[in-house]
Amino acid sequence: MQILAGPVVQILMTAIGFSGGLALAAAGITLIYMTTGTFNFAHASMTAWGFYIVFSLYKVLLGGNPYLYFPVAFLFSGLLGVITYVLVNRWLLKRGADMVTLMMSTLGVDLAFFAFINIFADYLTAAYKVNTRLIVLTTEDIVLGKVGPFPFKAITVISVAIVVGMALFFFLLLNKTKFGIAFRITVENPSLASILGINTEVIYAFAWFMGGAMAGLGGAILSLVISGTPTVGNTVIVPEFAASIVGGLYSIYGGLLGGFLIGLSQKLIINWLGDVFGGNIVVYEPIIPLLIMAATLLIYPEGLAGINWGRILRKKSGR
Amino acid sequence: MMEGILEYLYNPLVLSILVNMAVFLIVTLSLNLETGFAGIPQFGRVLAVIAGAIGAGAIAGRIMAAMMGLPAGLEYVGDKNFVIVEQMNKALESSPALSIGALLLSLAVAAVMGGIMGYLASYPAIRLKEAYLGITLLAFGDALQIIALYYDPLAGGTAGIVVPDVFRFTGTGEIRFLSSTLIILGIAVLVYIYVQRLARSPFGRALKAMRDNELAAKVYGKDIVSLRAKTLIIGGALAGMGGALWTLYTGSFKALTYNRLTWTFWPWAFMMLGGTGNNLGIVLGTLIFSTIRSLIYAYKTELTTFIPINPNWLEYLLIGVIIVLIALFRPQGILPEKPEMPLSKKKIESIRASLAKGD
Numbered sequence: 001m002q003i004l005a006g007p008v009v010q011i012l013m014t015a016i017g018f019s020g021g022l023a024l025a026a027a028g029i030t031l032i033y034m035t036t037g038t039f040n041f042a043h044a045s046m047t048a049w050g051f052y053i054v055f056s057l058y059k060v061l062l063g064g065n066p067y068l069y070f071p072v073a074f075l076f077s078g079l080l081g082v083i084t085y086v087l088v089n090r091w092l093l094k095r096g097a098d099m100v101t102l103m104m105s106t107l108g109v110d111l112a113f114f115a116f117i118n119i120f121a122d123y124l125t126a127a128y129k130v131n132t133r134l135i136v137l138t139t140e141d142i143v144l145g146k147v148g149p150f151p152f153k154a155i156t157v158i159s160v161a162i163v164v165g166m167a168l169f170f171f172l173l174l175n176k177t178k179f180g181i182a183f184r185i186t187v188e189n190p191s192l193a194s195i196l197g198i199n200t201e202v203i204y205a206f207a208w209f210m211g212g213a214m215a216g217l218g219g220a221i222l223s224l225v226i227s228g229t230p231t232v233g234n235t236v237i238v239p240e241f242a243a244s245i246v247g248g249l250y251s252i253y254g255g256l257l258g259g260f261l262i263g264l265s266q267k268l269i270i271n272w273l274g275d276v277f278g279g280n281i282v283v284y285e286p287i288i289p290l291l292i293m294a295a296t297l298l299i300y301p302e303g304l305a306g307i308n309w310g311r312i313l314r315k316k317s318g319r
Numbered sequence: 320m321m322e323g324i325l326e327y328l329y330n331p332l333v334l335s336i337l338v339n340m341a342v343f344l345i346v347t348l349s350l351n352l353e354t355g356f357a358g359i360p361q362f363g364r365v366l367a368v369i370a371g372a373i374g375a376g377a378i379a380g381r382i383m384a385a386m387m388g389l390p391a392g393l394e395y396v397g398d399k400n401f402v403i404v405e406q407m408n409k410a411l412e413s414s415p416a417l418s419i420g421a422l423l424l425s426l427a428v429a430a431v432m433g434g435i436m437g438y439l440a441s442y443p444a445i446r447l448k449e450a451y452l453g454i455t456l457l458a459f460g461d462a463l464q465i466i467a468l469y470y471d472p473l474a475g476g477t478a479g480i481v482v483p484d485v486f487r488f489t490g491t492g493e494i495r496f497l498s499s500t501l502i503i504l505g506i507a508v509l510v511y512i513y514v515q516r517l518a519r520s521p522f523g524r525a526l527k528a529m530r531d532n533e534l535a536a537k538v539y540g541k542d543i544v545s546l547r548a549k550t551l552i553i554g555g556a557l558a559g560m561g562g563a564l565w566t567l568y569t570g571s572f573k574a575l576t577y578n579r580l581t582w583t584f585w586p587w588a589f590m591m592l593g594g595t596g597n598n599l600g601i602v603l604g605t606l607i608f609s610t611i612r613s614l615i616y617a618y619k620t621e622l623t624t625f626i627p628i629n630p631n632w633l634e635y636l637l638i639g640v641i642i643v644l645i646a647l648f649r650p651q652g653i654l655p656e657k658p659e660m661p662l663s664k665k666k667i668e669s670i671r672a673s674l675a676k677g678d
Contacts, residue, residue: 039450088643099449100360101646104591107584108642115636119628234580238461241454249450283469290458294443297455301447 008271010150015267017225020159022236023259024166025218026243028211030255032081033244034187035207038089038102043240045113046077046212048233050219052117053077055135055228060128066140066224067158073220074213081212084109085205093204110233117230136227155224162217163256170252183207215240238286239266242293262289329493332617338500340609341507342565347586347593347601348514349557354587355596355656356523357550358530359444363456364558365582366440367433369463369574371559374432375425376482376572377474379563382428383407383421383483396475407483418488422502425485425567426560433559436463437551444551445544460579467574479573482566503564510557515598517553519659526550527596588638591645594652603653611637 025047032040050073057069088105097105121132142154174180186193186203193200222228222236239262247258270285346368353361377396385391387410389403411418436459443455467474474480486499517523528536529546537543562582566572585608593604615622615634622630645652660667 033450039454088647091647097646097650100354100453101650103360103450103453104587105643105646107587108639108646111584111635111639111642113639115632115639118632118635122629122632238458242458245451245454284465287462287465290462293458294455297447297451298443301451 008268009147011267011271013147013150013153013156014225015264017153017155017159017221018267019260019263020163021218021221021225021259022239022243022263023163023218023256024214024221025236025240026247026259026262027166027252027255028214028218029240029244030247030249031207031214031252032211033249034251035183036085036089036093036102036204037099038092038106039099040084040211041103041107041237042080042084042110042113043211043215044233044237045110045117046080046215046233047219047222047236047240048117048228048230049073049080049113050077050216051135051223051228051232052120052132052219052230053216054220054223055132055137056120056124058140059135059137060124060130065142066137067142067154070217070220073216075216077216077219078209078213080113080216081208081210082205084212085208089208090201090204114230114233117233121230133229134227135223135229137223138225138227141224153224155221159221159225162221163259166214167253167256235286239263239289242289245293246296262292265289265292329497331496332613334496334500335613335617336606336610338496338503338568339613340605341500341504342561342568343586343589343609344507344602344605345510345561345564346558346582347589347605348510348598349554349561350586351590351595351598351601352514352517352526352557353550353554355590355601356518356526356530357547358526359547359550360449360453361456361554362453362583362587363440363458363460364586365577365579366456366460366463367436367555367558368562368565368582369460369467369577370432370436370555371429371562372566372572372577373467373474374429374559375563376480376566378432379421379425379428380404380407380480380483382424393472396472396480400475400480404481404483408487411483411485412487415488418485421483422485422567425563426506429559429563430556431559433562434552434556436559437553437555438548440555441548441551444547457579457583460583464574464577464579467577474572474574477574479571479575481571484570485567499568503568506560506564510560511598511602514557518598519661521661522546522549523659524661585638588642591642591650591652594654594656596656597652597654600652600654600656608638 025043028046029040029043032038053073053076054066054069057072058064058066062069084106088109089102092102092105124130124132143151144154144157145152172180174184182193182198183203183206185196186198186200190200193203218240219233219236222232226232226236240259243258243262244255245258246261247254247256249255266285266288269288270282273281273284346364349367350361350364353359381391381395384395384403384407387407389395389406390399394400395403411421440456440459443459444452447455468477470476484495486495486502489495489498525536525541525546528539529541529543533543536546562577565576569576589604589608590601591604592607593602594600612634615630615637619630622633626633662670
């Protein structure tokens, strides 16, 4: 409530940090979907693991600086992705399972990962006597300076930097390397890719690693922006889905953009509504991404990337 | 003999298994109708369930309060909720006819509410496909839960409300739980017979045709839009009744109870285990899962001495692993779907015999 009463600048800073986390996770969902056709429910727990890795290493086990553990969160959730692929997804893809079975299998994986987070949280509570059921790291961030009376936190810059870096990484990887070309062929036509001698399993494993890792990194960013419980994945998965779907499910950059679109509008619209209708309306914040997603889909049934932008631009320029 | 059975039924564990199974059977059958028969990825089952629960708890409750001359406005879901409901319970307790009327009214309101939600869901369902549709439906369900959770005038918000006890006329304590369980079980059996007849009807076959090949179904003159809308309305009404029965059984409505995991993902797991598209399989899947869940719940304390983890997480782990194993090794479920005979076996045999004779 207090945050929301504050001026727009501070809201905007939080919103940017939040959106960055969301964007990474959403791009991860997109990446897994466009390669394997699996809509990954386990993203919820992969994000939550990223969140808990930063919390446990920084606050309980090792200390130091929360940003030190971002790479750990990245690798750990990436590993979760690879485990999901090797143990479950790979066999279903080989069998040519339908989309609903693929989706449901990741739900099963998610429940298992969720159980492990809780077991881990219980262990931390028992061994180190810390509260693992409500985590607030937002106050522990590095303060870079001040914007008026408000602290300018490092996460605002770092989250944007990570997103830009990730976009650049994918741009270079997909356009400038042999692996990137193989990746794009596999997305477009897996059977043709196999005929050309591309090992599609490596591509899929890579997609699952990066997808999971981006969820973990997203969770790590979110740990410094929002407070969380072990069910944090369950809460953020809906805006993540929304961002990925609004982004069109077929473009990594679309997922990143969708994250910013959903994240910024969620935080800014609710702030504006709070000003107009009073603070009580703030609790409805989670509905906003749902509404944006539903509205986008009902107008453009295949998301924003499904629109033929080239044609619209050509029409405008009169060619 | 009869007394022996009754004594056995008084066992709280048996009652818990039965009532869980009955309520989830209704919800899972409705899911099977939409997903198993019609091929709609219904990831928003909780939408109709919560609408039905609100219908029974807040709307039917208010209608009854108004009919009894008690306050039915904002007071009904506010601080006075407990007092008002207690007064209604006194009236319900003394009159079985009134209680049964109240039960039927609650179910009817719940079915209408669920049906309305189904109708709303049909708007995206005829426009979107697969993942897009599934996630949109999931979003609808979450949105309604958030509204129920925070909009106090609807059904008491986070604190929830107490609901008139339509089963109390049978007595209090154990007997109330036994009788309510049996009544709910009876309703579940009726729902089963209904969906089974639906599956055998031309409507059910049209649904399967639509699921297997939409274009072919269209060519044969099936109206896809109306088929989908009808399925979602019927499914929504049934799921709404499931939610209503859970509210009536527990005697309270709390928005947190009606979450995505319990009322969307659990039924999905039940359906996948039992056999998507096979109603008998749904019964089996629901029975197995309800038994596992109730057993874990009942033996929580004993379990903690054997394994060092909280049994809650064990439940998640177990169900998660079961879902993965089904997906990997038996995607068609325990009882795979089989063609539904439009007539009984006997009739088909007699027709075949008469044809063989050459009449």
